[in-house]
Amino acid sequence: DSGVTQTPKHLITATGQRVTLRCSPRSGDLSVYWYQQSLDQGLQFLIQYYNGEERAKGNILERFSAQQFPDLHSELNLSSLELGDSALYFCASSPGQGGQPQHFGDGTRLSIL
Amino acid sequence: SQQGEEDPQALSIQEGENATMNCSYKTSINNLQWYRQNSGRGLVHLILIRSNEREKHSGRLRVTLDTSKKSSSLLITASRAADTASYFCATARGGSQGNLIFGKGTKLSVKP
Numbered sequence: 412d413s414g415v416t417q418t419p420k421h422l423i424t425a426t427g428q429r430v431t432l433r434c435s436p437r438s439g440d441l442s443v444y445w446y447q448q449s450l451d452q453g454l455q456f457l458i459q460y461y462n463g464e465e466r467a468k469g470n471i472l473e474r475f476s477a478q479q480f481p482d483l484h485s486e487l488n489l490s491s492l493e494l495g496d497s498a499l500y501f502c503a504s505s506p507g508q509g510g511q512p513q514h515f516g517d518g519t520r521l522s523i524l
Numbered sequence: 525s526q527q528g529e530e531d532p533q534a535l536s537i538q539e540g541e542n543a544t545m546n547c548s549y550k551t552s553i554n555n556l557q558w559y560r561q562n563s564g565r566g567l568v569h570l571i572l573i574r575s576n577e578r579e580k581h582s583g584r585l586r587v588t589l590d591t592s593k594k595s596s597s598l599l600i601t602a603s604r605a606a607d608t609a610s611y612f613c614a615t616a617r618g619g620s621q622g623n624l625i626f627g628k629g630t631k632l633s634v635k636p
Binding site: 413415444446453454456459467469501503509510511512513514515516517518 | 554555557559564565566567568569572612616617623624625626627628629
């Protein structure tokens, strides 16, 4: 058990809809990272938050946004969903800002119909 | 964009054999990490090697790093069926940006 909790485990929705994925980091970890894993793109870094502030941004679409709350949990919001957004979305956490081993949740599998 | 490229993409061996996976990357790094992913699960950190290190061991795992060739290898000795998983290398640039850049992974199958 990594200590990182992601909800929901599975999400099925339709194109054009909006969903929110939730992540609770491992106790004591201040950084939260979001990744998208798909068969064609592999594991893509989306965004990092450290202690409530955005730290790094990757290949995150404008339709996607995230935030980290004072209790350090994080939410990833995906809107105007397209078929190509179907993927596994992982949250990971680490104690500090950069370069450390990351602890991953088991992901949210998003299916767009 | 992918930083690392693992080789081979897939590897099938018998229990007890050694498995070697290679990873190449493109830019300068602070460290390189290897992760394991069992089917449908999250990634699990295996080992981290810093840019000033050449070799590191952890149990049955041995990692080497050659920064001049921008490459790393992961050796799993005396493999077990439970080692069946996908293995990813990930590079970290360090500093305040903590994100990892992952390769596409090697799918290892260990047959009993």
